Amino acid sequence: xxxxxxxxxxxxxxxxxxxxxxxxxxxxxxxxxxxxxxxxxxxxxxxxxxxxxxxxxxxxxxxxxxxxxxxxxxxxxxxxxxxxxxxxxxxxxxxxxxxxxxxxxxxxxxxxxxxxxxxxxxxxxxxxxxxxxxxxxxxxxxxxxxxxxxxxxxxxxxxxxxxxxxxxxxxxxxxxxxxxxxxxxxxxxxxxxxxxxxxxxxxxxxxxxxxxxxxxxxxxxxxxxxxxxxxxxxxxxxxxxxxxxxxxxxxxxxxxxxxxxxxxxxxxxxxxxxxxxxxxxxxxxxxxxxxxxxxxxxxxxxxxxxxxxxxxxxxxxxxxxxxxxxxxxxxxxxxxxxxxxxxxxxxxxxxxxxxxxxxxxxxxxxxxxxxxxxxxxxxxxxxxxxxxxxxxxxxxxxxxxxxxxxxxxxxxxxxxxxxxxxxxxxxxxxxxxxxxxxxxxxxxxxxxxxxxxxxxxxxxxxxxxxxxxxxxxxxxxxxxxxxxxxxxxxxx
Ligand SMILES: Cc1cc2nc3c(=O)[nH]c(=O)nc-3n(C[C@H](O)[C@H](O)[C@H](O)COP(=O)(O)OP(=O)(O)OC[C@H]3O[C@@H](n4cnc5c(N)ncnc54)[C@H](O)[C@@H]3O)c2cc1C
Numbered sequence: 369x370x371x372x373x374x375x376x377x378x379x380x381x382x383x384x385x386x387x388x389x390x391x392x393x394x395x396x397x398x399x400x401x402x403x404x405x406x407x408x409x410x411x412x413x414x415x416x417x418x419x420x421x422x423x424x425x426x427x428x429x430x431x432x433x434x435x436x437x438x439x440x441x442x443x444x445x446x447x448x449x450x451x452x453x454x455x456x457x458x459x460x461x462x463x464x465x466x467x468x469x470x471x472x473x474x475x476x477x478x479x480x481x482x483x484x485x486x487x488x489x490x491x492x493x494x495x496x497x498x499x500x501x502x503x504x505x506x507x508x509x510x511x512x513x514x515x516x517x518x519x520x521x522x523x524x525x526x527x528x529x530x531x532x533x534x535x536x537x538x539x540x541x542x543x544x545x546x547x548x549x550x551x552x553x554x555x556x557x558x559x560x561x562x563x564x565x566x567x568x569x570x571x572x573x574x575x576x577x578x579x580x581x582x583x584x585x586x587x588x589x590x591x592x593x594x595x596x597x598x599x600x601x602x603x604x605x606x607x608x609x610x611x612x613x614x615x616x617x618x619x620x621x622x623x624x625x626x627x628x629x630x631x632x633x634x635x636x637x638x639x640x641x642x643x644x645x646x647x648x649x650x651x652x653x654x655x656x657x658x659x660x661x662x663x664x665x666x667x668x669x670x671x672x673x674x675x676x677x678x679x680x681x682x683x684x685x686x687x688x689x690x691x692x693x694x695x696x697x698x699x700x701x702x703x704x705x706x707x708x709x710x711x712x713x714x715x716x717x718x719x720x721x722x723x724x725x726x727x728x729x730x731x732x733x734x735x736x737x738x739x740x741x742x743x744x745x746x747x748x749x750x751x752x753x754x755x756x757x758x759x760x761x762x763x764x765x766x767x768x769x770x771x772x773x774x775x776x777x778x779x780x781x782x783x784x785x786x787x788x789x790x791x792x793x794x795x796x797x798x799x800x801x802x803x804x805x806x807x808x809x810x811x812x813x814x815x816x817x818x819x820x821x822x823x824x825x826x827x828x829x830x831x832x833x834x835x836x837x838x839x840x841x842x843x844x845x846x847x848x849x850x851x852x853x854x855x856x857x858x859x860x
Pocket of ligand 1: 397422609693723
């Protein structure tokens with residue numbers, strides 16, 4: 369693994385000063401906190417033991433949503449806040465990365481809900497969302513939106529709107545925003561000890577000391593492990609729930625996702641995502657360390673069976689992956705647990721941030737700043753790199769419209785920067801793999817400007833090459849912390 373120039377610069381800077389804030393963990397929560405802290409004038413260091421977004425933050429359902437099920441749990445505040453965040457992300461923060469998506473909610477004769485109950489819920493949800501799209505849709509319209517919708521036993525369908533994103537790139541955009549304001553950000557850098565006004569960080573076989581006035585632990589499933597670095601007697605504070613997704617061929621011509629109810633609380637989704645179908649998810653308590661989780665055949669089978677309740681003829685399965693939800697400790701089924709955020713202070717004053725959603729990461733980051741004592745926190749949404757100037761993009765080279773919109777989605781107004789080297793080297797306009805719109809110019813850009821160090825970083829989190837379902841070429845360099853991507857071919 370070559371150490372890229374960006375990494376070398378960050379490593380020099382990590383050790384050269386005392387920071388206002390050290391953020392441990394480069395998932396969406398750590399990245400969001402680094403973005404917000406740097407925007408408030410703080411000097412920030414962020415270290416991530418794997419690649420940025422290599423754990424939960426590239427293994428979500430990719431939805432920026434209010435969360436219909438929280439409504440059922442009576443949590444109107446959570447739903448309203450999430451909708452506010454969805455609007456901020458779609459309109460200001462990352463309009464290139466967060467896109468509106470209608471959802472069809474089919475109601476079958478033998479389904480778990482009474483149709484009036486769902487329609488009332490959807491109306492309330494849409495009111496909280498301030499969305500116009502809601503209510504009942506005809507079977508004909510539902511089929512236009514979801515051509516493979518199963519219609520046997522279909523009583524009626526409801527329609528509502530949320531949004532989808534590329535979670536890995538949303539995390540990266542926050543990392544980049546922080547770095548552009550001077551933050552020292554480094555992947556493949558693991559905190560191994562905490563105390564004495566800083567932390568020891570293991571990087572490429574050596575240990576360096578990072579000094580900081582405040583430390584935030586944003587390590588998701590590893591939260592308690594890092595808390596114990598500060599205080600070996602810290603009691604467990606979280607539980608983990610495993611959620612598996614399957615990626616399958618399909619989705620052409622789909623204008624909506626499908627929300628499938630399985631019992632009074634649980635739903636699963638079939639989502640047209642990046643030119644494929646994303647199916648899931650499961651929700652099973654995971655006991656043991658995060659590294660011991662994996663996708664089982666049963667997980668994949670359950671997901672396919674649950675999708676088949678409402679969707680016909682799902683295509684070849686290309687991949688499956690898992691993520692671990694962090695739930696505040698306590699009794700009760702994981703599906704019923706609230707996805708709230710909990711802040712705790714350790715004996716040495718480290719602030720640990722547990723739980724929350726991708727959707728509300730900005731709010732969680734701003735709350736974390738308040739917990740750190742930052743006064744007059746500015747809660748107004750700020751555009752991430754690539755979000756401004758989307759209307760007037762000067763493309764340096766000719767591209768197919770579909771490739772153009774793909775690049776616009778991933779990079780926003782930075783897309784011309786990605787393509788610029790192709791003026792001298794047209795081979796950079798060739799696809800990385802056949803069947804995906806990602807270009808070789810993106811591979812180069814990822815390694816030079818986006819901290820990618822391995823093929824896997826490029827394929828899985830900088831581009832969408834992994835969706836081709838090709839064999840991963842560089843698995844030996846996966847960090848322990850990566851949520852493994854399993855390649856599954858032709859699963860029935
Ligand atoms: C299956 C599933 C589906 C979901 N779907 C959605 C959804 O559709 N919409 C939504 O809003 N939310 C969703 N969520 C929730 C959302 O994905 C998470 O809340 C979010 O990604 C958590 O981010 P994080 O930064 O806390 O954790 P992570 O992304 O796990 O980041 C923690 C990071 O800390 C690093 N780390 C650990 N130890 C160390 C150390 N010692 N030193 C340095 N770094 C360290 C890890 O490598 C890791 O990258 C979903 C979650 C799951 C599991």
